[in-house]
Amino acid sequence: MSFARLSRSARESVSGLPRxxxxxxxxxxxxxxxxxVATFMTLYLTLERGxxxxxxxxxxxxxxxGGVVSSLGAGVMADRLGRRPTMLVAQVSTAGSVALLGFMEHPAAIAAVALLVGMTSNASRPAVQAMMADIVRPEDRVRAFALNYWAINLGFAVSSTAAGLIAEYSYLAGFLGEAxxxxxxxxxxxVKLPESRPEPVKGAEGAAEDGSRIGLGGVLRDGRFMGVVGLSFLISLIYTQGSVGLPVAMGSAGFxxxxxxxxxxxxxVLIVALQLPVTRFIEHRDPRRLLVVSALLVGYGFALTAFAGPLWAYALTVCVWTLAEIVNxxxxxELVVRLSPVQGRGRYQGVYTMSWAVASLVAPLMSGFVIDRYGAGWLWATTGVLGTVAGAGYWFLMRGLPGRAEDRGASGGAPAAGTAPAPVAAAPTAQAPAEA
Incomplete structure (x- = not known):
């Protein structure tokens, strides 16, 4: 591919999105x-604190x-108070709690503040995703979410490297730097972000007859959406094995x-290099097939670890499930946004975020139990089964799902900076009366 073509592709990936x-x-x-904190907490406690x-x-x-607890509350805050206030409260609270954690010495105090850090650091995610859905046109959302995911991984790649150097000098400096x-x-x-929360409109998608917002109970009663949350939990269980099951298995193998x-x-490295070009390839393709294929790829990608011997073979399995991650x-x-009524985006994103937080709790227990009792081979076989179940789940769950808004002829542009967008009809979803 020529430099001119690469340059054009890069411009197309970032063009047309609002300021x-x-x-x-x-x-x-x-x-x-x-x-x-997320990268070096374990090393800090064992090596620095003993x-x-x-x-x-x-x-x-x-x-x-803490992340599990805050997901639902933060989603409700994003809908009730707004996206911007929720992010500000979460980020200021995170900065304070992270700085405080660096000075804690008593075990009970460390544990309590770590719980607080988990709550505050996870609280902004539903609001960020809801705001992104508010301000980006439906036809650009897959690309926007991919760019955001790319930023997450680019930032983490840089921070993990820098954090290692900082930790050699001072762990406290790392805590204060994150704060x-x-x-x-x-x-x-x-300074730069206006509030984007759509105002309640009588008869609008996701609003009750009096124009109030959909309640948390309505989210939990939305069968198709909760099915997606359940499948997300299975996928998360598999992905998390990259940081909990894989290092244990490789250590047992002598690495x-x-x-x-x-x-x-x-x-x-692959996410930073491939996320944008792969997204350009998939953004207008059938999401049902993409989710099925990505579920099978991640399940079987981890399952292949059972047959890995040399180091390059382990790296090859990582390539397979990373490609699935880039697609998924x-x-x-974007599927979560399509299933979320406009007036309930914060709550829907909060419940969706909770699936990943719960998986981060369950996955270490699952991997430890299976490896200790049956061996690593059974863990990798389990990931293959979970991937197959998730793939079948996506196939059946998304039958009859309406196409994306742009496929149905919807039009609309992103709002100008400083203005809140008007409510836009989302994909049909279960309606429920407003709740507290």
């Missing part, structure tokens, strides 16, 4: 550039539990932590 989206994208990148691996695992679990970057993210949101680091780095992430996020 507010790019400020939201920039805030995501800045946020992920400071991801120190605690046991069991205590470090407990703290990591509490951090994940500072999170505050910078809040400043970007405060060093450094060799595992090289193998897992393939994941980030923007496609599934």
């Amino acid at each position: 507010a989206f790019w400020w939201l994208w920039a805030s995501t990148l800045v946020n992920r550039l400071g991801a120190f 605690y046991s691996a069991s205590f470090a695992g407990l703290v990591a679990a509490l951090h994940g539990l 500072a970057l999170t505050l910078l993210c809040a400043v970007l949101v405060f 060093s932590p450094g060799e595992y680091g090289l193998v897992i780095a393939v994941n980030g 992430a923007p496609t599934q996020t």
Whole structure:
């Protein structure tokens, strides 16, 4: 491919998106550039503080539990208070709690603040996804979600490298650095991003007869959407094995932590290199087929680990399930938006985010139990089964799903910066009375 063609493809990938989206994208990148705690929490507790691996695992679990707790509450806040206030509260709270964690010494205090960090750091995600759906035209959403996912991985790739160097100098500097970057993210949101929450309109999609917003109970009663949440949980269980099951299996096979680091780095490198061109290829294709194929690829990609011997073979399996991740992430996020009524986007995104948070709790327990009792081979066989179940689930669940808004002839442009978009009809979904 010529340089001119690559340049044209890059321009097409980023063109046509509203200015507010790019400020939201920039805030995501800045946020992920400071991801120190999630990367080095275990090493900090065991090497710097001298605690046991069991205590470090407990703290990591509490951090994940905080994310589960905050997902639903943050989704409700995004719909009730607005996307912008929710992000500001979450980011300022995250900065304060991360800085505080760096000074904690008593085990109970460390555990309690880690729970708080998990709650606050996860709270902005439903609001970010809801705002992105508000400000981006339906036909551009897959591309927008892919660009956001690319920023997340680019930021994490840079931060994980920098965090390693910072940790050699001072772990406290890492905590304070993450707090500072999170505050910078809040400043970007405060200065550059207008509120995007659609105002309740009587008779609008997702609103009750009096124009109030759909309640959390209505989300939980939406059968098709909760089916997607369940499938997302299965996919998340598989993906999380890259950070919990794979290092254990490679360690048992005689590989060093450094060799595992090289193998897992393939994941980030491929996402940064391929996310945008692959998204250009898939963004107007049938999402049902994309989700089925990606579910099978991730399941069988991890299942192939059972047959990996040399280091390059492990890296090859990572290539397979990373390709699935590149396809699945923007496609599934766009599907959630299509199933979400305009007036309930925050709550829907909160429930969807919770599926990943719960998986981050269950996956370590699952991998530890299966490996200890039956061996790593059975864990990889289990991922293949889960991928097959998820693929079949997507195939049946998405039968009769209306096409994307642009496929049905909908029109609409992104709102100008500084203005809130008018409600736009979303894909039909279960209606429910408004709730508190």
